[in-house]
Structures are given as C-alpha cells and as structure tokens.
Amino acid sequence: MKMNRWLFLVLLLSLLFVMVASASADENNATELKELLRVTKELRQRVEQLEKKLQKYEAKEQQLEAKQQELEKAKEEVSGIKKALGNLEFAADITMVAQGTINNDDNAKRAGSEGKDKVDAAWSMDFDITSKIGESGTGFLKLEAGQGYGVNDEVGAISGINDDAPETEDPIVEVTEAWYEHAFGSVPLVATVGKVDLTNYFDANEVANDETIQFL
Incomplete structure (x- = not known):
C-alpha cells in the first residue's frame, strides 16, 4: 500500500514538472512569436519604403529616357541642319x-x-x-x-x-x-x-x- 502511495506521488510530481516545463515552453514560444511578428512588421514597412523609392527611381528613369529621346531627336535635327547648311x-x-x-x-x-x-x-x-x-x-x-x-x-x-x-x-x-x-x-x-x-x-x-x- 505504501508502495502505491510513493508511486502515485512520483507520478504526480512528474506530471507537475511536465506541466511547468510545458507552460514555460509555451511562454517562451509566445515571446518568440511576438518578436517574430514585430520583426516581420518592421520588414514589411521596410519593404514598402523600398517599393516607394523604387517607384520614384523608375519614374525618374522614364523621365531620363524621355529626355534622352528628345536629345537624340534634337541631335538628328541639328545634324540635318548642319548638313543642309554645309551645302x-x-x-x-x-x-x-x-x-x-x-x-x-x-x-x-x-x-x-x-x-x-x-x-x-x-x-x-x-x-x-x-x-x-x-x-x-x-x-x-x-x-x-x-x-x-x-x-x-x-x-x-x-x-x-x-x-x-x-x-x-x-x-x-x-x-x-x-x-x-x-x-x-x-x-x-x-x-x-x-x-x-x-x-x-x-x-x-x-x-x-x-x-x-x-x-x-
């Protein structure tokens, strides 16, 4: 009978230890999850900022391409005028x-x-x-x-x-x-x-x- 009591006590203590360890692990997981969510949010904001900058750079690149085309056209016109004036x-x-x-x-x-x-x-x-x-x-x-x-x-x-x-x-x-x-x-x-x-x-x-x- 005493043997059964000791066995029950050991099982109870083991169960309590497992529950405490599980609760501690859950708390650690929750903390890690919060940290992961915070980092993910910061990364998302950073990505949005980079996307906005990329859009600005693309718009400037399009403007530069348009100006480059205008410059090439002007060069062709000047070349034609020079050729005509040369004669x-x-x-x-x-x-x-x-x-x-x-x-x-x-x-x-x-x-x-x-x-x-x-x-x-x-x-x-x-x-x-x-x-x-x-x-x-x-x-x-x-x-x-x-x-x-x-x-x-x-x-x-x-x-x-x-x-x-x-x-x-x-x-x-x-x-x-x-x-x-x-x-x-x-x-x-x-x-x-x-x-x-x-x-x-x-x-x-x-x-x-x-x-x-x-x-x-």
Missing part, C-alpha cells in the same frame, strides 16, 4: 547713294517737279544663296531689297541718274532670281530652269553690270 553658300552686298542737284531749275521744270534743287538718297541690297544639289545640280536664290528714288525724278535726263534706285518710298523685298541648273557630264550642256536674270547671259554693257563695283 549652302551665302553672299550679300549693299549700295547706298546720296545725290543732289545744283542750279537745276531748268532741268527740274522739264522733269515736271517743283523746280528746286534737291538732295535725295537711295539704298539697295542683294542677298544670294547658292546650294549644291547632288553631283551635277546647283540651286540659286537672289533676294533684292531697297528704298528711295534718288534724283531720277528731279533731272530731265535721257538715261537714269541712278538705275539702281528702287524708286519707292517704302522698303521692298523681291525675289529677282530663283533657278535650278543642271550640268550634263557626258556632253558639254547646261540646262537652267526657273526665274533668271537675262542680263547674266545677254548684256552688251561691260561696265554697268554690278552697282557695287561698277557704274550705276
């Missing part, structure tokens, strides 16, 4: 003339003016653009601008005193030449099509073809 040649000249009359009463009356001496001025400007087109072609454009009468209307002369004067009170700009010329390499032949100045081809006056260096 262009420019030339310009300007002429300014001031003229006056002295004791011009008789001539002025014959010219139908007021019969007084007068001083007047006129100016003209030429702007030429030449472009090489292909291996055998040439394009040409001439703009002429000017203003003033000079004294052409004050002097009753047979020929003009200043044939270069535009004879207008307001400034004007005109396209006086615009043509394309093609040279045929196989034969000595050149064809010109467009608006041309015939005095460049048929002119008997050898001393009045250029108002900047010859007679007016």
